[in-house]
Amino acid sequence: MSVISNPTTLAGIRRPERPASMPFFLQVTTMTWRSLVTIFRTPAAVIPGLLISAFFLFVYEASLGNASNFLPGLAGKSYLAFILPVSVISSALSGAALAGEAIVRDIENGYFNKLLLTPISRGALLLGPMIAGALVLGLQTAIVVVVGLLMGLRPETGVAGIAAVLGLAVLLGVAFSGFTVSIALRTGSGAATQGASFLFFPLTFLTATFVPLSLLTGWIKTAATYNPITYILEAMRSVLLTGWEADVLARGLLAILAMAALTFSFAILSLRARTRRR
Amino acid sequence: MSNREIVAENLVKRYNGNVTAVNDVSFRVKSGEIFGFLGPNGAGKSTTVAMLTTLIVPTEGKATVGGYDVVSAAGEVRRIAGVALQEIGLDPLMKSMELLTIQAQMFGLNRRQAQERARDLLDLVKLSDVTDRRVGKYSGGMRRRLDLALALAHEPAILFLDEPTTGLDPASRRDIWNEVRRLNKQLGMTIFLTTQYLEEADELADRVAIINNGGIAVEGTPADLKAGLGAESINVTFRETDDAERARSELAGMAERAQVDRKTLRLYLSRAAESVPAVVNRLGQTGLEPVSLTLTQPTLDDVFLHFTGQRFSAEDMPEAEVA
Numbered sequence: 360m361s362v363i364s365n366p367t368t369l370a371g372i373r374r375p376e377r378p379a380s381m382p383f384f385l386q387v388t389t390m391t392w393r394s395l396v397t398i399f400r401t402p403a404a405v406i407p408g409l410l411i412s413a414f415f416l417f418v419y420e421a422s423l424g425n426a427s428n429f430l431p432g433l434a435g436k437s438y439l440a441f442i443l444p445v446s447v448i449s450s451a452l453s454g455a456a457l458a459g460e461a462i463v464r465d466i467e468n469g470y471f472n473k474l475l476l477t478p479i480s481r482g483a484l485l486l487g488p489m490i491a492g493a494l495v496l497g498l499q500t501a502i503v504v505v506v507g508l509l510m511g512l513r514p515e516t517g518v519a520g521i522a523a524v525l526g527l528a529v530l531l532g533v534a535f536s537g538f539t540v541s542i543a544l545r546t547g548s549g550a551a552t553q554g555a556s557f558l559f560f561p562l563t564f565l566t567a568t569f570v571p572l573s574l575l576t577g578w579i580k581t582a583a584t585y586n587p588i589t590y591i592l593e594a595m596r597s598v599l600l601t602g603w604e605a606d607v608l609a610r611g612l613l614a615i616l617a618m619a620a621l622t623f624s625f626a627i628l629s630l631r632a633r634t635r636r637r
Numbered sequence: 638m639s640n641r642e643i644v645a646e647n648l649v650k651r652y653n654g655n656v657t658a659v660n661d662v663s664f665r666v667k668s669g670e671i672f673g674f675l676g677p678n679g680a681g682k683s684t685t686v687a688m689l690t691t692l693i694v695p696t697e698g699k700a701t702v703g704g705y706d707v708v709s710a711a712g713e714v715r716r717i718a719g720v721a722l723q724e725i726g727l728d729p730l731m732k733s734m735e736l737l738t739i740q741a742q743m744f745g746l747n748r749r750q751a752q753e754r755a756r757d758l759l760d761l762v763k764l765s766d767v768t769d770r771r772v773g774k775y776s777g778g779m780r781r782r783l784d785l786a787l788a789l790a791h792e793p794a795i796l797f798l799d800e801p802t803t804g805l806d807p808a809s810r811r812d813i814w815n816e817v818r819r820l821n822k823q824l825g826m827t828i829f830l831t832t833q834y835l836e837e838a839d840e841l842a843d844r845v846a847i848i849n850n851g852g853i854a855v856e857g858t859p860a861d862l863k864a865g866l867g868a869e870s871i872n873v874t875f876r877e878t879d880d881a882e883r884a885r886s887e888l889a890g891m892a893e894r895a896q897v898d899r900k901t902l903r904l905y906l907s908r909a910a911e912s913v914p915a916v917v918n919r920l921g922q923t924g925l926e927p928v929s930l931t932l933t934q935p936t937l938d939d940v941f942l943h944f945t946g947q948r949f950s951a952e953d954m955p956e957a958e959v960a
Contacts, residue, residue, distance in 0.1 A: 380716070380745045393739060397730045400771075465728065473726030473787060476690055477743040478715045635694050636652075 380478050390479075390487020391494070394461055398491060404457070409499050412450035413506040416443060420510060423569065430570055436600055440514065441571075443507050444595035447500050447528050448563050448588060452556055454496025454532040459539025459552040461488040466547045475634075485540055485626050493532030500528040512599070520598040523608070527595055530615045535559060537622025544629040562588050587614035640704040641668035641794045641827040643689060649697035650684050658684040660851035661698070666829060666844075671821050673842030673859075674831040681851040682831040683723055686799045689829070690720045703795055716744070719793030723800040723831075725784045729773030733764055733783050736772065737790060744791035758786040761816075778809040785816070795827045796820065802837060810837075817841055836934075839863075847944060855944040863934075869909035870933045871916055874901045880925055887923045891916065900928075909934065 381389070398405060419442040427438040462485075465471035474484055504512070504521055514520040535556075542555040565582040566589040567575060575583055583589045594611020597604045643666035650659040659681040666672040676682050687693045689700055691711040699706065705713040727736060737755035738748070746754060759765045762782040772780065781801070788796065798817065802810040818841065820826045832838055838845045839859040846856040855862065871892075875881045881902045889895040891912065892904035906912055909932055920927060 381742055386743070389739060389742060393731070393735070396735070397728060400730045468728055469722070469724045469726035470728040471726075472692060472722060472724070473740075473784075474743070475692060476715060476718075476720045476726075477740065478712055479743045634692065 383480055383483060386479055386483035387486050387490065390483055391490045394458075394488040394491030395494065397461065397464075398457060398495060404460075405495060408450065408453040408457075408495070409502055411453070412446045412499050412503045415449060416446040416503055416506055416510075419445065426569075430574065433571065437512065439507060439510055439512050440599040441596055442569070443503065443512065443599065444524070444592050445563070445568055446503050447524065447595065448531065448592065450499040450503065451496055451528055451531045451535055452559050452563070454492045454499065455535030455539045455559070456492075456553060456556040457495055458488045458492035458536035459543040459556065460549060461492070462540050462543035463547060463549045463552055466543070467549075481627065481630055485537075485623075485630065489533050489536040489540060489623075489626075492536045493529045496532035497525055497529045500525050514599045515602045516598050523598050524595050527591060527611060527615065530612075530619065531591060534615050534619035534622055537619060537626045541622065541626045541629040544626065544633050562586060567592060587618050590614040639794060641825070642666060642704070643672070643700070643702050643795065643827065643829055645685070645689070645698070645700045647698040648685065648688060648695050648700055650681075650688060650693065651696045657851055659688070662848070662851070662853055663698075664846055664853065664856060666827060668827055669821070669825045670843045671817065671828045671830060671841050673838030673845040674829065674848060675833075675835065675838050675845050676831075676848035677833060680848045682848060683799055685848070686720075686722070686797055686829070686831060690718055690797055691715055716791075717794045718797060719788040719791065719795070720797045721785050721788040721799065721801060723803065725780050726787070727772045727780055727784060730771060732768060732771055733759060733775075733786075734768045736783070737786060740787045740790040754790065758789060761789075762786045778805055781805060781809070781813070785813070789820070792824065793826065795829070798828065798830045800831055800833065803833065814840055835859075869906065871904045871906070871909050871913060872901050872931045872933060873904070873916070873920070873927045874929045874931075875925065875927055876900065884920065884923065884925050884927075887925075888916065888919055891919065903933075 416439075420439050423442065424438050427433040427436055427441065433441060462471065465474070465488075475481075504524065514524075516523070538559070539552055539556050543552045546552065565579065566572075566586045567583055572580070572583055572589060572593070590607075590610045591614050592611075594608050597607040643664075645665075646663050648659055648662045649657070651657050662681070662685060664672075674682055674685065684693070688695045689702055689707060691707050691714050694708055701707065702714045703717045705717070707714050734752070734755050737758055738751045741751035741754045742748065756765070759768060762785060764779060764783055764786070767775070767779070772783065775783065781804075785798075785801065788798075801817070802813050805813065814837070817828060817830065821828050828841075830838075830841060842859060844857065845859055845862060847854045847862075873881075873884060875884065878897070878900050881897045881900050884902045885895050885897050888902070888904060892906045894905040896903045896905070904912075904916065913930070913932065917930070
């Protein structure tokens with residue numbers, strides 16, 4: 360649609376041809392790039408997260424490293440490979456917190472409104488920081504894996520297996536961050552957003568965190584059975600410990616996609632609620 | 638020529654059911670017009686702008702921008718409207734070139750075109766030499782200019798400026814005024830401008846609406862609004878009160894009313910600016926030497942008081958120095 364029909368110039372500036380709008384995919388990549396730029400311009404916010412997951416891995420392995428000798432089903436296998444996905448999932452939480460915090464920052468400095476006033480797709484506007492947070496998480500996971508390799512991790516599926524774990528971690532980060540973004544949009548508060556990201560913490564422990572699901576009993580077994588994290592853990596573990604198991608991987612991927620669909624819908628609804636309420 | 642009107646019909650915005658920020662506001666802004674939306678802090682100006690620009694959804698009523706409904710055709714409204722809100726919308730961690738490029742890309746320019754456009758706009762707002770600096774390091778005036786440049790990235794047909802000069806020094810204020818006039822004249826942009834300053838509306842607006850307590854108190858051309866008001870005054874200050882008294886006896890005949898306030902003589906007349914030369918001549922003949930001579934024109938306070946019966950709370954514009 361041509362809005363300005365006469366070819367006058369803006370204070371002598373040549374007027375570009377009236378374009379169509381930016382394709383959705385490019386909107387998402389542009390918003391992701393922009394979020395990454397701002398995230399890495401405050402390195403102090405990123406570096407602790409990068410290191411803390413590797414720290415967890417050290418501690419778990421040091422204190423529980425011999426456990427596989429006592430655990431039925433794990434005998435003769437590497438506890439390191441068993442516990443590493445737990446480290447990865449806890450770093451997914453911090454990646455998710457980054458996305459929510461980025462939205463709060465934009466709301467506070469007014470840039471969020473500036474973007475809302477452009478024709479950018481509301482989905483792309485939210486996906487940008489979510490994917491950026493997840494990519495930082497991917498980096499975090501890569502560091503965990505490198506530390507794991509140095510500690511003697513030998514994944515059954517080799518390099519492809521590591522790539523699969525990284526891929527699952529990034530997707531999980533997107534799924535988690537839909538939730539932190541929703542809280543950011545509803546409250547506009549950094550403290551509330553950080554608090555909300557802790558809500559996911561129990562999820563990472565109400566599951567087969569330290570021992571396989573088959574060894575759990577009672578209420579925690581029930582909780583773990585319904586906890587999507589269980590299936591994501593199992594998918595990562597099977598890749599590292601056993602080899603390619605299509606059904607386990609599919610269950611893990613499905614669990615992530617279900618979570619992502621849920622949290623992203625919640626985020627879009629939260630954005631809509633924001634324009635009604637304000 | 639395409640439709641560049643803004644039409645508001647009985648707009649209402651209520652929060653939490655009972656706090657009414659905007660109450661039954663209606664107006665029509667014609668294509669190519671500069672429309673001044675005048676009122677004190679908290680009158681409902683920004684809420685009205687937020688509704689017209691699709692940032693918030695009206696509780697009741699209807700509005701169209703360029704013929705597009707702000708609720709059902711919000712996407713089209715965003716495409717043709719440029720907006721600079723009162724709260725500047727810039728990410729302090731980013732650089733001006735990055736912000737402008739993204740902005741232009743969102744309106745469909747490819748990366749190369751967007752960068753070219755960004756450079757042109759940076760020239761326009763005189764920020765070309767600080768493109769490498771993060772926006773967080775900019776002064777208030779620089780941020781305001783960059784924010785305006787962002788609003789212009791897609792050459793909007795309709796431009797919304799929410800208090801574009803609040804907090805600016807007089808020189809920056811003049812720059813913005815000149816730019817607003819140029820955009821309106823050269824591109825035929827319809828400009829919806831909110832302000833707390835009568836002088837600003839007077840300088841720029843073809844028509845003005847005064848908003849108070851969420852409703853429109855009066856609407857008309859600046860000349861019409863002022864016509865209904867009290868007289869303007871010429872204020873001459875002397876070194877001694879005696880001089881002021883002497884000046885009054887000499888000059889009282891020239892004014893509708895003359896009054897001495899300590900060392901200052903105030904001459905009230907309906908066309909004060911035009912009478913300045915005569916007053917200066919007469920002073921010369923008497924041999925009295927004034928320290929300063931200022932001109933007071935009706936302020937928003939006066940207009941406001943007249944049409945609403947209440948005092949206005951905005952800070953006054955500085956008096957115009959003529960001698």
